[in-house]
Amino acid sequence: EIVLTQSPGTLSLSPGERATLSCRASQSVSSYLAWYQQKPGQAPRLLIYGASSWATGIPDRFSGTGSGTDFALTISRLEPEDSAVYYCQQYVKSPGTFGQGTKVEIK
């Protein structure tokens, strides 16, 4: 199965700063990569699909880039409500797999 490795494990930044989260695949997933946000006690929420397309209602300070094996989720100006764990997921080859997550902490 395709292994997704996310880095860093934890990111601690101040409001207004820029956050860049990485997701690396063990083999090419083309652009079939999604990003999710999960806050404590809540279900995941889809942010990005197709590596760079916004899901419904997602603010444009979230953006996704990449293709093949290297992907990034960028939060351009962090807000306190962005504190969460972020997961990437590939959906090109069964089984669909998730990365282990990156925790974003707001100072």
Place this chain on the structure above:
Amino acid sequence: EVQLVESGGGLVKPGGSLRLSCVASGFTFSSYHMDWVRQAPGKGLEWVSSITRSSTYIYYAASVKGRFTISRDNAKNSVYLQMNSLRAEDTAVYYCARARPYCDGDCSPFYFDYWGQGTLVTVSS
């Protein structure tokens, strides 16, 4: 508004069974594939099972194949997960999710554009 509401979780002994249900509203249920995804306490997300729109194709993770059965009733806007021979490692929050394919047909795997709030399954003696 899309809503997915799971039920049926609880405490069960190892080797026991449980049936999870998920009722959908706010969209044409029969037009969408549906999945179950789980999350063990303090851990990441793990895909469990998929069922296509007309139940034509069904998929399972290796960890649950032969023990879990997914089904759906489009007339009731519902998807189910029958879990048998439960093990301690099946302890998790189980999420129902609306699934989107990367192609126009029934190709899997899927990504998930809406999720329920989850139901907790605890397997312990």
